[in-house]
Amino acid sequence: MELRQLAAFRTVAKTLNVTRAAEELNYAQSSVTAQIQALEEELETPLFERLGRRIVLTDAGGRLVAYAEQLLRLAGEARSAVGRNGEAVDTLRIGAPESLCTYHLPRVLTAFRRRFPHVQLVFQPGLCPELRRSVSAGEIDVAFLMEEHRLAGDLAVEALRREPLVLIAEPSHPLARRARITPRDLEGEPILAVEKGCTYRARFEELLAQSGVRPSSTIEFGSNEAIKQCVAAGAGIAILPKIAVQAEIAKGTLAALPLSLASLRFFTVMARHKDKWLSPPLAYLLELARETMRPRAA
Numbered sequence: 001m002e003l004r005q006l007a008a009f010r011t012v013a014k015t016l017n018v019t020r021a022a023e024e025l026n027y028a029q030s031s032v033t034a035q036i037q038a039l040e041e042e043l044e045t046p047l048f049e050r051l052g053r054r055i056v057l058t059d060a061g062g063r064l065v066a067y068a069e070q071l072l073r074l075a076g077e078a079r080s081a082v083g084r085n086g087e088a089v090d091t092l093r094i095g096a097p098e099s100l101c102t103y104h105l106p107r108v109l110t111a112f113r114r115r116f117p118h119v120q121l122v123f124q125p126g127l128c129p130e131l132r133r134s135v136s137a138g139e140i141d142v143a144f145l146m147e148e149h150r151l152a153g154d155l156a157v158e159a160l161r162r163e164p165l166v167l168i169a170e171p172s173h174p175l176a177r178r179a180r181i182t183p184r185d186l187e188g189e190p191i192l193a194v195e196k197g198c199t200y201r202a203r204f205e206e207l208l209a210q211s212g213v214r215p216s217s218t219i220e221f222g223s224n225e226a227i228k229q230c231v232a233a234g235a236g237i238a239i240l241p242k243i244a245v246q247a248e249i250a251k252g253t254l255a256a257l258p259l260s261l262a263s264l265r266f267f268t269v270m271a272r273h274k275d276k277w278l279s280p281p282l283a284y285l286l287e288l289a290r291e292t293m294r295p296r297a298a
Contacts, residue, residue: 001042003075006068008035009047013065014137016055073138073273090116090281095124095131095143097198098224100268103243105144108292112285119281127197135271141282142272144289146241147199148265156274159267160293164242165200167257168249170234176255183211183259190236191215192227203264204239228254241266268293 011021012032022029040047047061057065096105101123109121124131124140131143136154146163169176175185186208193201208215219236221227224244231238232253239261248254270289278286 001039001071003072005035005039005042006072008032009039009061009064010068010072010137012036012048012055013057013061013068016057018055069138070275073276076138090279091120091122092142092281092285093122093124093140094285095126095134095140097128097131097146098125099241099244100144100146101125102224104268104293108285108289111288111292112281115284115288116281127195128199129197132271135273138273138276141276142270142286145269145271146266147269148203148267154274155271156276158270158290160270160289161268161295163266163268165204165239165261165264165266166242166245166249167237167239167259167261168228168231168245168254169237169257170232171252171255173234173237173255173257175237175257178258180258180260183208183213186215186237186259187213188216191218192230192236192238193218193220194224194227195220195222200239200241200264200266204261207263 008021008025008027008031011024012018015021015024018032018036019029022032025032027035036047043060043064045060046058047064048055049058094105094109112119112121124134126134128145128147131140131145132155134140135143144160147157175181178185196202217236219230221230224240227238227240228245228248230236232248237257245254245256249256270286272282272286276282
C-alpha cells in the first residue's frame, strides 16, 4: 500500500464524492480513481460500491478507514521527526472556533513564533464538533475548543479556563433596565445566533425550550462580529462568550442582560489525539497554551 493511495482513499471515504475528493487533494479525478482501483487490486476487495449516483463504503472499506488514518498520522509524525540532514521539519495544524482564535490564541501564537520561527503554522477555524472530528482523524494536531466538560473516546483533553456566557442586547432594550430576568422574559424575542453545531447555542436553545419559550425568530450568522453589530443596532438579542463582548459592554455599546446562565458551564479545552506524538514544537505549544490561557492566581 502506498501513502498516496491511502490519502486518496481517506479523502473519498470522508467526502463520498470522487470529484470533491480530487478538488481537496488537488488531483485530477482520474488520478484519484486510479489510486482507489490500485488499492482495491492490492487488497483484492472492493472498498466502495455505487448505488445510483452515490458511492458508499463497503464493509471492508469501513474497516480500512481507521487503519488508513493511523498509517497516515504515523507517516506525518515520521516526516516531522526526521527532516533534511536529520533536523526536524515541522508543520503544526491548529483548530479553534472564532472566539478563541480572536481572543486567546494570538498571544500564544506570537510567543510560539519567537521560539520556533521556522515551523509552519496552519490554522483551521470551525465549529467545535467539526474540529473534534478533525483531531480524531489526525487532520489537525491540536484543537482549542469551547466545551461543557471533558470529552471521551480517542482524545486527550485538558481544561484550561472557564468561559462564562453572556446574553446581550442593545443598551436601550427594556430587559436591560431590569434587575433580574428569567428565560420566560425572552418569549417572542428575536435571537441572533452562530451557525447550528455550536454547542453553547444548542444548550441555550434547550434552556429556552425547557421553559416553554419560543423566540419570534432565529437568525444565523457566520461570525461573532456580525452578531455584535446587529445586536447593537437593535436587531435582537444573542448569547456569546464573555471574552467576545466584554469590551463592548465596558464601552456601553452592548448591554449584558441579567439572566442567570450558571447552568451553562463551558470551558476552553485543549484537545489532541491520545496517540499523537509530541514533537518539541507541539509540546512547547501545549505548554505555552497552559501558561498563557490559564487564569493567574490572585
